[in-house]
Amino acid sequence: MKPDFNLIEECADAKNIIVTGHIKPDGDCIGSTIALTLYLKKQLPDANVRLVIEKPAPCFDSVKGIDLPEPDYAGNPDETDVCIVLDTVADRIGNAERFFKAAKKTINIDHHISNASGSAMLNYVDPKASSASELVYRIIGEDGLDEEIAKYIYLGIAHDTGVFRFNNTSPETLRAAAFLIGFGFDFSDLLEKTYYEKTYEQAVIVADIVRNSKNFCDGKVVYGSVGYEEFCEKKLSPNDFDGAINELRIIKGCECAIFMYPMNEATYKVSLRSIGTVDVSLISQSFGGGGHMRAAGFYLKGTREEILDKILTAICEQTGWNR
Ligand SMILES: [Mn+2]
Structure with a gap:
């Protein structure tokens, strides 16, 4: 076209x-x-x-x-x-x-x-x-x-x-x-x-995100994040997380990866990646964001737990999966 x-x-x-x-x-x-x-x-x-x-x-x-x-x-x-x-x-x-x-x-x-x-x-x-x-x-x-x-x-x-x-x-x-x-x-x-290419520090940060990640929906959803305190303490920047979402997404059995890092104390930037079974564009749009069916993102106010809860609810509603 x-x-x-x-x-x-x-x-x-x-x-x-x-x-x-x-x-x-x-x-x-x-x-x-x-x-x-x-x-x-x-x-x-x-x-x-x-x-x-x-x-x-x-x-x-x-x-x-x-x-x-x-x-x-x-x-x-x-x-x-x-x-x-x-x-x-x-x-x-x-x-x-x-x-x-x-x-x-x-x-x-x-x-x-x-x-x-x-x-x-x-x-x-x-x-x-x-x-x-x-x-x-x-x-x-x-x-x-x-x-x-x-x-x-x-x-x-x-x-x-x-x-x-x-x-x-x-x-x-x-x-x-x-x-x-x-x-x-x-x-x-x-x-x-x-x-x-990643700096050594970036590679370690991504490794930590994967190590601390959690599974939901029988492993079909993998969630990783960086909290506000850690973000400030380690003087991190968004560039340090490049690729983190993909490291979560490629885990065997994972159909939808969630990654979030803080923009400030009260707001997180959320990234979603899917293999196609979850339309993450729809989920992102429901939270005011945008993107593609397999890759999308948005900003949301709240604690990590509150935000994760909302996203998991949206994923389960769309797919019929159980947490
Ligand atoms: Mn583009």
């Missing part, structure tokens, strides 16, 4: 274009926004195209040839002609919201089923696409690519497909990946540094 509008035509008269994505940018958000920014700069040399996203996790800085922007929210929002939001609904873009709200034209490019109808004036949402980066690939087309753009699109697709192993990987995804690596960038190093 191609978009029903031509992105370059829609931006042709724009002086100021803002490209943005969700808070806590992940690989897909980083890859899709940087790739689209580079492409627009190339196609519209007279326009002022700016990428406005939060500072990505340190792992993305460690890759040779990856240039990450410093967060820059300066400028008069009223001068924004076009604001393009990638990989999210438009209300999860943090400080970039002031550009979105003031922009004369807004465009939303996303693959989240929880954002199926889009949240801008022009929308290109395909929940069947592996990633926002794959949508950017379709928009740009093979002729519009160069090595730099290809690298960022590849980064995004690889991250959102769990390096091509989740079931959102389609023949089209792999054909795109095949074409992209033809540009010759070091994809192996890119994945090693941004997807797999």
